[in-house]
Amino acid sequence: MKNILSDILLSAAKKAFDKQKLASSDFPAFGIEEPKLSAHGDFSSNFAMVMASLQKMPPRKIAEAITAEIEDTEGVIDKIEIAGPGFINFFINPCAWHSVLRTIYEKDEKFGSCDIGKNRKVQVEFVSANPTGPLHVGHGRGAAVGDSTANILSFCGYDVQREYYINDSGRQISTLGRSVYLRYKELHEEKINFPGDCYQGDYIRDIAQKIKNENQIDLLDEPEEKAVMFCARFAADDILADIKNDLELFGVKFDNWYSEQSLFDSGKVKSVLEDFKNKNIIYEKDGAFWFKTSEYGDEKDRVVIRNNGLTTYFASDIAYHIDKFDRGFERIVDVWGADHHGYIQRICASIEASGQKEDQFNVILIQLVNLLRNGEPVAMSTRSGEFVTLEDVVKEVGADAARFIFLTRHYESHLDFDLELAKKKSNENPVYYVQYVHARISSIIRKADELGVKEIRYDDKNITVLKEAEEIQILKILSTYPEVVKSSAELLEPHRITYYLMNLAAAFHSYYNKCRVLSDDPVITKNRLFLVLAIKKVIRNGLKLLGVSAPEIM
Structure with a gap:
């Protein structure tokens, strides 16, 4: 819908310019957002405001000139209002939302996908825990974030490889x-x-x-x-x-397990350091060799070879990241613990020094997980060896609950993970709340089949019977799914999918409590079945991106 409105606005602006209502045909980037208050419409655009300096006109005058030229050939707009200093508010015709159901049905498992990746090679490296002890819950959060990010990037057209870097040296x-x-x-x-x-x-x-x-x-x-x-x-x-x-x-499989030791065995570390020495990027001081990271934005230079002749971890990390680009990856995404924040700039320095662009490198920093049981902290100490492992958590609450809960908050926020809550079969448990919708709709469809409703399809003639406020709200939410997926890929934020699914689940629960899907009216029944089937498909698609199952029965 945002794309349709954007095209309508641009077309109207061009007509206004042709009629000399506007002084410039240069139209800068503008936004179309959903207002916080429904009284301001379904969508609002700042188009007139961002044009004001170019047009040398008050935004409200620009808005009036543009809206006068709007032609709604697709019949999506019910009403347009100009508000405040020049916001253009759109009220969408309720019938315009129905077409999303057909799109969901036609695209099915591909609904929400896009091609922003253009098949570019991306490597997502995550977990990469030292093989010195079992994985703990913090590693689990990194695994969930990394794997889901890889799923989302792949769904959006990137050629993705998952890699685990084995720190088996040093x-x-x-x-x-x-x-x-x-x-x-x-x-x-x-x-x-x-x-x-x-x-x-x-x-x-x-x-x-x-x-x-x-x-x-x-x-x-x-x-x-x-x-x-x-x-x-x-x-x-x-x-x-x-x-x-x-x-x-935990549902995580890597395409490649890469050994740190192999960088030394192949001579990669030595050759990279020699190359940087020859380029005067590495210099000798006090018997050690230093990388000029300060020339690339780091706070100081860093040692790569100690005065005892041994290389630092940074040296092998330089070689490892250069090797990633040598293998043909156009973009690399590293998932690290939040305590590695200070390490980002020195890796960026090594990437830039090697001739690559800094924006080809992204780091996702994972904050700590506070493990709770009935709201009380569970003691964990890696030094003493008394800690709850990822295996313990998965065995107790299941991989689905663990993955979903790990993704309920932005990875830069601390996360409270309550083991007892994760096992509850109630709406308090977020994964149960969402999975139950999929299972409930599966049950409705089975019941419909028993009642003789064998075919669920788009009813072009009678789809307008879906006119309840709750139905229109669900259609609006369904229509935003592709945008949510795209933004999740662009921002590397899988929690956006989790938020979306919980919002869609809430809308379904509200709808189900008010409206009977299997009613006495066969026309309403068939169209409501088509609606809930669409919800089921989108929930399945979203859960798949998170690496969580979509059960038919619960």
Whole structure:
């Protein structure tokens, strides 16, 4: 509808210019929004205001000139009013909303999709948790956001690849190996004073026990350095296998698992650093090598090779992000924890220094999740190893509830996740509230079939029987779905889909409580069935983008 009104306004403005009612044919970008008050119409445009400086006329005079030339050939406008300083308010003919039902039926699973991506290659990298311990609920939120963002971008015409970056190199892996090795020694009845900087969780003991049970060689007979390295690799592989399993149970599958160590093995890190040295982007100072990130907007330069000759994490991250573009991705989206905010500018610097544009790189920052049970905080401490894992949450509340609730707020906002609420079969539980609509409509359609209504189709002749205020409101909401999906893709904000579905569910519940779908009037029944079937299709489509199922029975 916004597109139709935009075309109508532009056409009218051109006619007004041709008749010399306007001084300029240059029409800047303008907005068409839904007013907060229904008394101001269905839509309102600031077209006259944004034109005022060019036309050198009062906005209200411009609005009068434009509205005088409006031709509504499609019959969508019921009334036009000029309000305040020059807002153009449109009141839409109720019958104009009915056509969205036919569009939903024709496009079915594709309703809401678009081609803004033009098949451009986009990589979404998310979760990428170090393989040093199980995934926790914070990782779960990042997984839900990353996977849904990838779904939405794909639905909007992008060629999307999902990637998990495995941090299988560096100090944290050495610490993991040392932690497991010390627990291994304990299993052989050695008394160990376990260091506080090692990984504390029971899973470390479990891995040590696996090594003892499965390994033919006694690691105590090996040089300690070799034994620690063996424990590190064994533990990382074991933890990564569990991570993959947890993510699969959560409905997340990656197209590619990319090893940090492979960047060193292939010589990528070394070649990138040498290239930057040759370009004088990296310089030597105090025995270390520094990247001139301050020349690219960072607050200071950053070390890439320490004075002991070891590379920093930043060095491998530079190589990794350059490699993404080398693989042909035109845009990359990273999903990070909010504590990585300060890291964004230095990665932007490396991307710009490599010859790519900074706007080809987007970062989604995920805020913390406060896990609750009946409103009371659930204690979590990664240092002590006493924390609720993503696996625990999924097993308790289910993947659908977890994913949906993770997406009920903007990812930059803290999220309260109540485990007991997520299990409730009531309208308090947001995922149940939405899924129930899909299941309820499925039940209505089955009942209609039992009553002999076998075919649900668009009734061009009688569709106007859908005239109740609640029906028109639902039609309006349905018509906005493509715009919501598009904006979700453009802004990388999957929570917009969640908000939309809850709004549509609320409209259905209100409608269902007031109007009988299966009435005594066969014409009304058939058209209302077509309406609720459209609602069902859109809810299914939206839930699919969120990675949540649409049950037929609940």
